[in-house]
Amino acid sequence: xADDKKFAGFICTGxxxxxxxxxxxxxxxxxxxxxxxxxxxHEMLCSKEGIELIRNEIDNEGATHIMIAACxxxxxxxxxxxxxxxxxxxxxxEGVIWARPDTDENQETTQEMxxxxxxxxxxxxxxxxxxxxxxxxGLNKNILVVGGGVTGMTAALEAxxxxxxxxxxxxxxxxxxxxxxxxxxxxxxxxxxxxxxxxTAHLPGPIDNDVxxxxxxxxxxxxxxxxxxxxxxxxxxxxxRFSADITTESGSTTTENFGxxxxxxxxKAFDIDSLPEYGHGNPDVVTNIELEALAREAGDGxxxxxxxxxxxxxxxxxxxxxxxxxxxxxxxxxxxxxxxxAIKQAFYFKEQNGDDxxxxxxxxxxxxxxxxxxxFYRAGQQRMITFTKGEVKEVTSGGNGATVKFKDxxxxxxxxxxxxxVVLDTGMVPNSGPDPYAVTVALEKLPLEERDAAKExxxxxxxEQAVSIESILNLDYRQGTDLPHLVNGFTDSHxxxxxxxxxxxGIYAAGxxxxxxxxxxxxxxxxxxxxxxxxEAINASQGRAAHPRSGDLSYPSxxxxxxxxxKRCTVECPFGAIDEDEERYPKYNxxxxxxxxxxxxxxxxxxxxxxxxxxxxxxxQIKNVDIPDEFEEKPRILVLACENDAYPxxxxxxxxxxxxxxxxxxxxxxxxxxxxxSWITDSMNNGFDGIIMMGCQRGEDxxxxxxxxxxxxxxxxxxxxxTLSTLNLEPERVxxxxxxxxxxxxxxxxxxxxxxxxxxxxxxxxxx
Amino acid sequence: xxxxxxxxxxxxxxxxxKEVEANVEEGQWVKMCMQxxxxxxxxxxxxxxxxxxxxxxMMIRAGKREEVLSSDSMxxxxxxYNCIVRCPRELPITHIMHGLATYAKxxxxxxxxxxxxxxxxxFWDNMMKKGRVNELKLGLSLxxxxxxxxxIKNALANQKLGMNMMKAKRMSAAEFFGGxxxxxxxxxxxxxxKAEEIEAAKLEANK
Numbered sequence: 001x002a003d004d005k006k007f008a009g010f011i012c013t014g015x016x017x018x019x020x021x022x023x024x025x026x027x028x029x030x031x032x033x034x035x036x037x038x039x040x041x042h043e044m045l046c047s048k049e050g051i052e053l054i055r056n057e058i059d060n061e062g063a064t065h066i067m068i069a070a071c072x073x074x075x076x077x078x079x080x081x082x083x084x085x086x087x088x089x090x091x092x093x094e095g096v097i098w099a100r101p102d103t104d105e106n107q108e109t110t111q112e113m114x115x116x117x118x119x120x121x122x123x124x125x126x127x128x129x130x131x132x133x134x135x136x137x138g139l140n141k142n143i144l145v146v147g148g149g150v151t152g153m154t155a156a157l158e159a160x161x162x163x164x165x166x167x168x169x170x171x172x173x174x175x176x177x178x179x180x181x182x183x184x185x186x187x188x189x190x191x192x193x194x195x196x197x198x199x200t201a202h203l204p205g206p207i208d209n210d211v212x213x214x215x216x217x218x219x220x221x222x223x224x225x226x227x228x229x230x231x232x233x234x235x236x237x238x239x240x241r242f243s244a245d246i247t248t249e250s251g252s253t254t255t256e257n258f259g260x261x262x263x264x265x266x267x268k269a270f271d272i273d274s275l276p277e278y279g280h281g282n283p284d285v286v287t288n289i290e291l292e293a294l295a296r297e298a299g300d301g302x303x304x305x306x307x308x309x310x311x312x313x314x315x316x317x318x319x320x321x322x323x324x325x326x327x328x329x330x331x332x333x334x335x336x337x338x339x340x341x342a343i344k345q346a347f348y349f350k351e352q353n354g355d356d357x358x359x360x361x362x363x364x365x366x367x368x369x370x371x372x373x374x375x376f377y378r379a380g381q382q383r384m385i386t387f388t389k390g391e392v393k394e395v396t397s398g399g400n401g402a403t404v405k406f407k408d409x410x411x412x413x414x415x416x417x418x419x420x421x422v423v424l425d426t427g428m429v430p431n432s433g434p435d436p437y438a439v440t441v442a443l444e445k446l447p448l449e450e451r452d453a454a455k456e457x458x459x460x461x462x463x464e465q466a467v468s469i470e471s472i473l474n475l476d477y478r479q480g481t482d483l484p485h486l487v488n489g490f491t492d493s494h495x496x497x498x499x500x501x502x503x504x505x506g507i508y509a510a511g512x513x514x515x516x517x518x519x520x521x522x523x524x525x526x527x528x529x530x531x532x533x534x535x536e537a538i539n540a541s542q543g544r545a546a547h548p549r550s551g552d553l554s555y556p557s558x559x560x561x562x563x564x565x566x567k568r569c570t571v572e573c574p575f576g577a578i579d580e581d582e583e584r585y586p587k588y589n590x591x592x593x594x595x596x597x598x599x600x601x602x603x604x605x606x607x608x609x610x611x612x613x614x615x616x617x618x619x620x621q622i623k624n625v626d627i628p629d630e631f632e633e634k635p636r637i638l639v640l641a642c643e644n645d646a647y648p649x650x651x652x653x654x655x656x657x658x659x660x661x662x663x664x665x666x667x668x669x670x671x672x673x674x675x676x677x678s679w680i681t682d683s684m685n686n687g688f689d690g691i692i693m694m695g696c697q698r699g700e701d702x703x704x705x706x707x708x709x710x711x712x713x714x715x716x717x718x719x720x721x722x723t724l725s726t727l728n729l730e731p732e733r734v735x736x737x738x739x740x741x742x743x744x745x746x747x748x749x750x751x752x753x754x755x756x757x758x759x760x761x762x763x764x765x766x767x768x
Numbered sequence: 769x770x771x772x773x774x775x776x777x778x779x780x781x782x783x784x785x786k787e788v789e790a791n792v793e794e795g796q797w798v799k800m801c802m803q804x805x806x807x808x809x810x811x812x813x814x815x816x817x818x819x820x821x822x823x824x825x826m827m828i829r830a831g832k833r834e835e836v837l838s839s840d841s842m843x844x845x846x847x848x849y850n851c852i853v854r855c856p857r858e859l860p861i862t863h864i865m866h867g868l869a870t871y872a873k874x875x876x877x878x879x880x881x882x883x884x885x886x887x888x889x890x891f892w893d894n895m896m897k898k899g900r901v902n903e904l905k906l907g908l909s910l911x912x913x914x915x916x917x918x919x920i921k922n923a924l925a926n927q928k929l930g931m932n933m934m935k936a937k938r939m940s941a942a943e944f945f946g947g948x949x950x951x952x953x954x955x956x957x958x959x960x961x962k963a964e965e966i967e968a969a970k971l972e973a974n975k
Binding site: 381410 | 785786796797799800802822823826830857858
């Protein structure tokens, strides 16, 4: 093997590196300690000539492994893009010269830092191999869309327009979902720019429902196949090679292969009958969904109330009915669009029952999201819809039809309002399948010591609830049948940073199953999900990772003879990527993998590795840091920094002129979840004085790019204290911090704090 | 209760907002208030109002006719225009307050002895005589509105101010006899009378 590997080092002296550091010394370190067979120094490695130098070494001199010592691995990514070799980078600019003051007394420690980073990079690259895709799957230009409502239809049309085939699976007998049943639509275009603020300005009102056009477009599209009265009864495989069984009501099943899946299973109405205070038993108290049917029935004529067919002359809209409350049996969240719906429906009365029909909207916090939102609200005000900030206590029968008892929040008084009809703003409940992590999530809310005792009870509860929840996808994954939930039963996907992206690679959630939304938002959402699905089908065919390690070709493999079948990797993978094969060994499903390395960190026998990231690539970096003996009084602090947040925070700290401790040696890790306990024990044994792990925020408001990575790491590191005491070391030598990308002042300070800890407890006794 | 008031109650029975829209200057803006409360928060006299503007607007929508029209609140407005400048919906709040006050006066609903209302009447009467405000007479009628004894007290209390105004030629003792005015007083009075007739006719038509 050694014969066909050729190691080449490249040292850049640009950006002041050459002025601050002894380049000759660095070159010597790379060749003597780092065992690079050749080493070039260039004054600007990222320039055309510099790149040509590297290219020539690869193409004509047979370099297979290259070490580039220049700026941070986060800088000049496009220039240093050599996919045909194994490559690593030593961070001399942000990591060393920018992080240290340019003074004579600091010269020695700064040079030591740089030499260490070169040793580390050289050691790392020796244990790397060039990542090559597995070829497990080819290009499958077929997308499965589950749900035939506005979201599903839009997603299918968008994917079809991009040249992909689509299958829509709809459980009902017709396309269109809820939206097809609406009388009119909420407007989504604001008044033209320059429209005045005047009370007579022309503002957008409700618009015609155009869902029928959408259905017609879907039906006319050759690329789209529609399965009505059907469900997905089994889904297996991975992006690029999904296989789904589509079963009709009559029981016939067809099996199709797909490149990616979009789950647009929509929402159902909150059951308002469970809350008797809203008086829904009275026929003249209707939900906003029921009102749509009444309005449609009326055509363009006046809306009549259900009890006696009388034309409605006064109507009250009770907003937030059963929503946004911590009270037992209420929805804990607000469905967001209910106020827009109320304004739209109040317009029905003004237009169909006449301007003298009294319409009162009893709101709590009036929310009118969307481009047209504020204009639509003003349009309602122009039309003399009365908006009253009121807290509704009860809806009773009596008076003309119903009485709303509420407290007027502006005038601070209790009011009984008699009206012909009451409309309740009921919440939207997501149509999600059962949450594979329901038990884990419930347990993590409890204190550590109570978890074991509560486990059985929680498992029982979850199992009971799961009976009533129908699976949407019926995945045959090791970790559950459906997409994990994020919060309140909504299907997972990061609201802000990575919408659509779920914890099941290649399956994208869109529409109200993700969060409550209206037609326009759902259509935007569907378009985004369709683009994501197409991207993933293509990525999978090339063996490239999806977000956040987009394009990464490496994927995990394991040494079969070493595996003890402990199943930790299959259980802890945050993406449910790992199944078990017939012999109960882990099966990695490359295309489902997000390359975080949580499996690697979980493996107690350390048999899992990536081509370019393994126990050895980091372990060897740790071993190759030069540890001065204790009389030199130069401590060494190992910083394992998450490459997504903590590492860039440190880079930025250096850019903004913050000092970073000269004792720190920072190693970027893909995620704290990938950190192996063996790295901790190795570094302690090697004489490191302190270890800092910097990961992302965990828990309910997690910031971890791999969702559960930093939680898993925190869990594992709880036990690290025991390991330290067996080594007779103080537990404060190892610490885990949550560091955000914005913590550019805090991150260097955390290292400084460790310096102080070491000063207090003394240097490690393990320096040889 | 004036006849006009009875007629208006009869006509708008349940919809005070519509009554305000039809009869109050700038009243068509009231429906556009979004209850943010910036006006109430901006009013330098806000703490002294029984109902700050935001509340008045809500009361109008809630049909609290008597409470609004017989309220002292809109008479408290000093026309500083803070609310107008700050209203995010650009409501002419100051004007609406004056409009409401005027409407209340036309209906005879002004609270008894409301000082601003009294002053406004004195100012108007003073100005209508010559087409210009006679500072001296205005001051005197204001001092003596509550009787002779109180008038002397008021005058003595403001003696220094009065002297200073004289010195600065802002007020002249000669004004007591006739005083200055516009060229065509009769013409002006005729014009105002016509305007009042038009307004009254409008109100009558809305009855």
